[in-house]
């Protein structure tokens with residue numbers, strides 16, 4: 001297990017431990033809290049399916065390149081882990097744990113399984129990544145689609161960019177308040193993101 005896998009499994013374990021001890025009403029409150037984000041993710045999925053599925057299937061999936069998933073340590077926010085854990089059955093979480101415990105000998109992401117990504121709600125960095133070739137082929141000739149994609153990038157920030165209260169920051173706070181801490185809590189440990197929060201508080205932005 002490399003350091004990335006260790007960090008990932010630690011975050012996953014503490015999210016599982018927290019959720020396992022949560023009363024039903026508290027879990028339901030957490031599920032309500034992520035509901036708007038899941039709607040946003042559905043919209044992005046629908047957009048990607050409508051505009052990119054043909055080109056991505058042909059260029060990457062059939063040729064087994066899976067270029068978007070070729071990095072072995074993709075950034076995952078703590079919020080990504082929480083959202084995915086809330087919508088994923090235990091056996092699938094255990095499958096994630098299982099791949100994290102094996103050495104990743106390839107050059108691809110540890111979470112890339114035979115059927116594609118093993119996450120139900122993949123990390124936001126992955127969801128919003130479009131390779132240059134796909135962007136040029138699909139968005140360049142379709143200004144309306146390019147505009148919609150830009151609007152989705154802005155919508156993403158409403159959940160993840162802490163120049164205002166955002167879901168990903170709130171989720172970290174909930175776990176911190178309960179005594180759980182993870183190195184993936186970038187909203188609370190990344191100097192850049194902390195600076196944005198500070199500037200937002202002091203009205204500099």
Ligand code: SF4
Nearest residue numbers: 069109111112117126
């Ligand atoms: S987490 Fe999933 S989508 Fe992201 S790089 Fe890994 S396999 Fe690909």
